[in-house]
Amino acid sequence: xxxxxSRPSRVFLIHNLMTTNPRxxxxxxxxxxxxxxxxxxIVFDREGYSIARCLISRSETQKEWERLVEAVxxxxxALGLRGKQTTDTWGSDLGGIxxxxxxxxxxxxxxxxxxxxxxxxxxxxxxxxSEVFAKYAAxxxxxxxxxxxxxxADVRDVEQTxxxxxxxxxxxxxxxxxxxxxxxxxxxxxxxxASFDTEKVLAICTEAGGPGGHTAIVARGMxxxxxxxxxxxxxxxxxxxEVIIDGxxxxxxxxxxxxxxxxxxxxxxxxxxxxxxxxxxKDLPAETSDGVHVELMANVEFPxxxxxxxxxxxxxxxxxxxxxxxxxxxxxxxxEEHYQAYQQVLRxxxxxxxxxxxxxxxxxxxxxxxxxxxxxxxxxxxxxxRLSLRNPALFRVQVRAILRAASSGNCWIMFPMVxxxxxxxxxKFLLRSVAxxxxxxxxxxxxxxxxxxxxxxxxxVLMLDRFIEEIDFVSIGTNDLTQYTLAVDRSNDSxxxxxxxxxPAVLRLIKQTxxxxxxxxxxxxxxxxxxxxxxxxxxxxxxxxxxxSLAPSTIPVIKKAIRSVTxxxxxxxxxxxxxxxxxxxVDAFLMNQLAGLVPExxxxx
Amino acid sequence: xxxxxxxxxxxxxxxxxxxxxxxxxxxxxQCQIELERxxxxxxxxSMIGLLTLGAPQGTQLTLRAQGPDxxxxxxxxxRLFDSQFDDH
Numbered sequence: 044x045x046x047x048x049s050r051p052s053r054v055f056l057i058h059n060l061m062t063t064n065p066r067x068x069x070x071x072x073x074x075x076x077x078x079x080x081x082x083x084x085i086v087f088d089r090e091g092y093s094i095a096r097c098l099i100s101r102s103e104t105q106k107e108w109e110r111l112v113e114a115v116x117x118x119x120x121a122l123g124l125r126g127k128q129t130t131d132t133w134g135s136d137l138g139g140i141x142x143x144x145x146x147x148x149x150x151x152x153x154x155x156x157x158x159x160x161x162x163x164x165x166x167x168x169x170x171x172x173s174e175v176f177a178k179y180a181a182x183x184x185x186x187x188x189x190x191x192x193x194x195x196a197d198v199r200d201v202e203q204t205x206x207x208x209x210x211x212x213x214x215x216x217x218x219x220x221x222x223x224x225x226x227x228x229x230x231x232x233x234x235x236x237a238s239f240d241t242e243k244v245l246a247i248c249t250e251a252g253g254p255g256g257h258t259a260i261v262a263r264g265m266x267x268x269x270x271x272x273x274x275x276x277x278x279x280x281x282x283x284x285e286v287i288i289d290g291x292x293x294x295x296x297x298x299x300x301x302x303x304x305x306x307x308x309x310x311x312x313x314x315x316x317x318x319x320x321x322x323x324x325k326d327l328p329a330e331t332s333d334g335v336h337v338e339l340m341a342n343v344e345f346p347x348x349x350x351x352x353x354x355x356x357x358x359x360x361x362x363x364x365x366x367x368x369x370x371x372x373x374x375x376x377x378x379e380e381h382y383q384a385y386q387q388v389l390r391x392x393x394x395x396x397x398x399x400x401x402x403x404x405x406x407x408x409x410x411x412x413x414x415x416x417x418x419x420x421x422x423x424x425x426x427x428x429r430l431s432l433r434n435p436a437l438f439r440v441q442v443r444a445i446l447r448a449a450s451s452g453n454c455w456i457m458f459p460m461v462x463x464x465x466x467x468x469x470x471k472f473l474l475r476s477v478a479x480x481x482x483x484x485x486x487x488x489x490x491x492x493x494x495x496x497x498x499x500x501x502x503x504v505l506m507l508d509r510f511i512e513e514i515d516f517v518s519i520g521t522n523d524l525t526q527y528t529l530a531v532d533r534s535n536d537s538x539x540x541x542x543x544x545x546x547p548a549v550l551r552l553i554k555q556t557x558x559x560x561x562x563x564x565x566x567x568x569x570x571x572x573x574x575x576x577x578x579x580x581x582x583x584x585x586x587x588x589x590x591x592s593l594a595p596s597t598i599p600v601i602k603k604a605i606r607s608v609t610x611x612x613x614x615x616x617x618x619x620x621x622x623x624x625x626x627x628x629v630d631a632f633l634m635n636q637l638a639g640l641v642p643e644x645x646x647x648x
Numbered sequence: 649x650x651x652x653x654x655x656x657x658x659x660x661x662x663x664x665x666x667x668x669x670x671x672x673x674x675x676x677x678q679c680q681i682e683l684e685r686x687x688x689x690x691x692x693x694s695m696i697g698l699l700t701l702g703a704p705q706g707t708q709l710t711l712r713a714q715g716p717d718x719x720x721x722x723x724x725x726x727r728l729f730d731s732q733f734d735d736h
Contacts, residue, residue: 143667151693
């Protein structure tokens with residue numbers, strides 16, 4: 044006897060077909076900025092062009108290749124025309140560049156690589172073009188001679204011309220987002236993220252990147268959800284696809300099915316409700332239920348963020364990053380530009396402390412004035428305070444502006460990445476000499492400006508008892524402290540999982556720092572990513588830390604966590620956590636404790 | 649295979665326009681033409697290959713050609729180097 048499929052299962056099948064989208068793709072990345080966003084994707088190639096990274100079927104390869112060959116012809120013609128026009132206007136010196144660019148376009152290696160990608164790897168023509176040219180642009184950028192590095196721009200020019208010939212329309216850049224959209228890209232440079240139109244970006248999602256990267260920091264500053272480190276997936280998504288970004292769990296859904304979509308619409312609504320509840324805590328102090336006060340300060344990237352700080356009830360600005368002044372600009376900022384940025388924040392914060400951190404960039408990001416030899420290990424290279432001390436003229440401009448602005452509020456100055464006592468003394472010496480100059484010019488400088496340093500290099504922790512007499516405060520930057528303690532590049536996808544701020548080694552360094560500063564009556568704040576996680580915040584309070592500096596948007600959640608526990612509970616957490624042997628054990632233990640003590644917050648995530 | 653040593657004499661080195669001229673010249677011959685700098689070999693018809701040599705003024709390069717018109721090609725290419733690519 045044959046068994047026929049029963050009717051109900053058929054009905055079930057039809058129901059399934061109607062509600063699930065077979066194209067739905069679910070991906071997991073690293074959640075770096077909380078929230079839920081639902082919207083249309085806009086896909087950006089790493090050079091800022093919108094590229095559909097799609098594959099074609101084998102039967103289409105010949106046609107696709109011919110399409111590319113025709114486009115190369117059109118691009119060649121376009122470059123020739125541009126060359127002729129330029130020569131007519133500016134002479135052959137400049138016009139000749141376009142003739143040379145034509146050779147780049149016709150380069151046999153470029154051509155055979157594109158042919159291989161299309162015919163063997165089934166890349167769409169645009170995808171092949173962007174892969175091959177991006178590879179050469181990157182190779183040129185890394186080259187040691189500045190002549191070759193400049194050729195990267197020529198390669199990009201040619202790429203752009205060819206893409207325009209292929210698509211028949213001008214290539215898109217990041218600044219021109221047409222409507223509200225979720226930005227999807229391989230990676231975003233700090234300059235690119237800084238140039239976002241904040242009105243139009245709903246969320247950010249990148250293939251590369253880690254928890255401490257710039258995308259993460261900027262997304263939190265903009266209070267939009269972000270997921271990074273997703274791995275290769277751009278070939279599965281194109282601009283216009285619907286996407287859900289879950290910034291709590293690090294999940295991404297491309298072309299979500301109906302049930303998923305509805306679930307997330309509900310989640311978004313629930314989140315908005317909890318947000319309202321949390322915002323009612325705004326004017327209540329961050330105190331444990333037995334009355335121990337914890338100062339909650341805000342990390343700020345842009346001067347405009349002070350409004351968010353005040354709205355979230357921040358006690359001050361614990362970390363004012365000044366890098367935005369240098370990034371995304373062609374020229375170095377003038378003293379006046381520095382001054383305006385600092386004065387605005389100091390004034391807006393109305394007497395609350397504002398800790399201004401001097402330049403904390405790598406030499407690789409500062410290419411605007413001088414060509415700098417590429418470094419093998421930029422994180423161990425000329426960056427941050429080292430770069431400032433090496434360029435006293437540049438450093439003086441920033442310090443002058445800070446000191447001039449100081450009388451507008453409660454100004455603290457902090458030097459980043461201090462490794463040796465010599466560095467700290469040199470920085471302070473320069474500060475004093477700038478202050479003397481200003482006094483001679485008749486500019487009033489408040490007498491009680493506090494000067495301190497970031498603790499983010501293990502050497503500084505080991506030597507802190509020698510630093511302590513000469514500093515007013517320290518702020519522990521857990522991102523770099525973790526990176527330098529564990530020898531992990533946090534933006535390197537292959538080792539990003541080793542980057543764990545809760546590693547026992549990092550916890551010991553934090554503990555040691557606090558023991559030394561508290562013995563000498565100096566304040567210690569923690570300003571890394573760690574402070575943004577409620578479970579870690581409770582651990583830090585248990586370890587004796589009484590000041591945390593975090594993204595303005597997470598202040599309400601951390602306040603809620605602190606108000607839900609006693610100091611004794613936090614100390615018990617710290618006692619136990621410091622006796623565990625691995626980051627995984629610490630993390631599991633902390634999450635478990637949080638779930639027991641403040642379940643509302645865990646549910647929210 | 650014919651080999652000859654050539655020197656980059658023009659002040660700007662083997663930059664965009666000289667490389668452009670080399671590619672155009674090399675494209676007129678049937679033979680394989682290569683330039684080598686310290687073990688790094690570039691196809692003389694590849695703009696990217698030539699640029700990647702990153703040869704500044706004074707660099708000595710090994711020019712090699714193999715094929716039916718190799719001797720003519722070597723002559724023409726080394727003349728380009730000697731005339732500083734007509735690029736003063």
